[in-house]
Amino acid sequence: MSVECTRLESGLTVVTETMPHLESVALGVWIKSGSRDETASEHGIAHLLEHMAFKGTAKRTARQIAEEIENVGGEVNAATSVETTSYYARILKDHVPLAIDILADILTHSVLDENELLREKHVILQEIGAAIDTPDDVVFDKFSSTAFRDQTIGRSILGTPETVQSFTPDQIRSYLQRNYTAEKMTIVAAGAVDHDTLVRLVDDRFSDILHTPDGSEVETTATYTGGEYREKRDLMDVQLLIGFEGRAYHARDFYASQILANVLGGGMSSRLFQEVREHRGLCYSVYALHWGFSDTGIFGIHAATGQEDVPELIPVILNELHKVAERVDVSEIERARAQFRAGLLMAHESPAARASQIARQMLLYGRTIPNEELMDRLAGITPERLTDLSGRLFFDTPITLSAVGPVDTLMAVEDIASKLTTGRERQAAIG
Structure with a gap:
């Protein structure tokens, strides 16, 4: 298997990893733009655009888009995140030209029909309603909006009904x-794909893509604020x-933070799972997470438990x-590294996972990163480095608390903060 990368004159980047033993290809267009790039009046428009791209072009109806890809046994979909949007397909190797043609068509020639827009708005309103009715969706949405108060990075990707x-x-x-401009787009394919052939297809089909933005990009710098959100529900x-x-x-501490999250709550052998769930039986779900963004991040611990066990x-x-x-x-640390390594290698067994992995690296770092380099970064993480990082993460930054459900017995956020202040004093004594 080999990774090849070509930057076209238009500014588009094309990356492939050939897996000759496969009969299928996973390919897509990844765009370095997401909900964070919306203005105040555009809240939810990135997600709506992702939906509308499939609702008809100058030469295909919405039904024809679906039928053409499914007629050859393929599938096409899309996803919107805070900082990226992706449109991707999985097809057999003989149908790569069709997949590229459809992806180019929906990204360059969508008609954005008024009637289709009206219907799709209704679909998204239902999606928003479903999210509101799902407590574990609400708690995460409010977690982000509380951690990054009054900022685009903290807003729900779905937008509001209004x-x-x-x-x-x-x-x-x-x-x-x-x-959706050329220099923000990376086209990635993994599987039974020929690099030069794909480059020619992309150069031809994406010729209408805008080369540069119109100069009105939204400039946002995230500031972590912390805070508290409680919603009492029956x-x-x-x-x-x-x-x-x-x-x-x-x-520097990004990968160390990932390892720390794994040590604390990354699986059944993690500290939180063993102590909270297995030893004490205080909840049915508990884990730690670390989300990184281009200029900030958030570390969190999620638990789902009965009201009587909260205290x-x-x-x-x-x-x-x-x-x-x-x-x-x-x-x-060795166990966390082993899990990280397994995830890297397992991605090589799935063209879809590998394409996504390559695209993420290209958008974040501007290049693909060999597994050996990633493991070298993890090799430098020591126990001392993680204890130092833990002290800075948990004792030197404001708390974000998000809770939904019967929250009457939940400790006040000031009391949580005071217990972590005590931890800072313990750290000083150890140091």
Whole structure:
């Protein structure tokens, strides 16, 4: 298997990894633009555009788009995140030209029909309603908006009913022309694909893509604020998130933060799972997470538990934060590294996973990163480095608390903060 990369005169980047033993190809267009690139009046428009791209072009109806790809046994889909949007397909190797033609068509010649827009708005309103009715969706949405208060990075990707209903075709075109430009796009294919053939197809089919933005890009710099959100609901369980400021993709401590999240709550052998769930039986779900963005990040611990267990659960979680700031075993780091390595290698067995992995690296770092280089970065993570990082993460940044459900027994955020302040004093004594 080999990775090849070509940058076209238009500014488009084409990357492939050939897997000759396969009969299929996963390919897509990844765009370095997401919900974070919306203006205040555009909240939710990135996600709506992703939907509208499939609702008809100058030469294909919405039904024809679906039928053409499915007639050859393929599939096509899309996804919107905070900082990226992707449109991707999985097909057999003989149908790569069709997949490229369809992806180029929906990204360069969508008609944004008024009637289709009206229907799709209704679909998204249903999606928003479903999210509101799902407590674990709400707790994560409020977690982000509380951690990054009054900022685009913290807003729900779906938008609000008011903003979604307000969008016009012209507004969508404006967002598209500002963000869907050649230098922001990377086209990636993994599987039974020939690089030179794909480059020629992309150069031909994407000739109408805008080369440069119109100069009105949204400039946003994220600032972690922390804070508290509680929503009392008549539920059987409490959905809970406790968070701290994390690290950006390019920060020195990014990979250390990923390893720390794994040590704390990355699987059944992790500290939180063993202590909170297995030993004490205080919840049915508990894990740690670390999300990195281009200029910031967030570290969180999620738990779902019954109301009667909340008073005991929080102190146990906080105690695990104290303990990881005092001591980390080499064996824990080695286990986390092994899981990370397994994930890297397993991605090579799936063209879809590998294409996504390559695209993410290209958008974040401007190049693909060999597995050996990634493992070398992890090799430098020591117990001392993780205890130091834990102290800075958990004791030196404001807390973010998000909770949904019967929250009457949940400890006040000031009391949580005071227990972590005590942890800072313990860290100073150890140091």
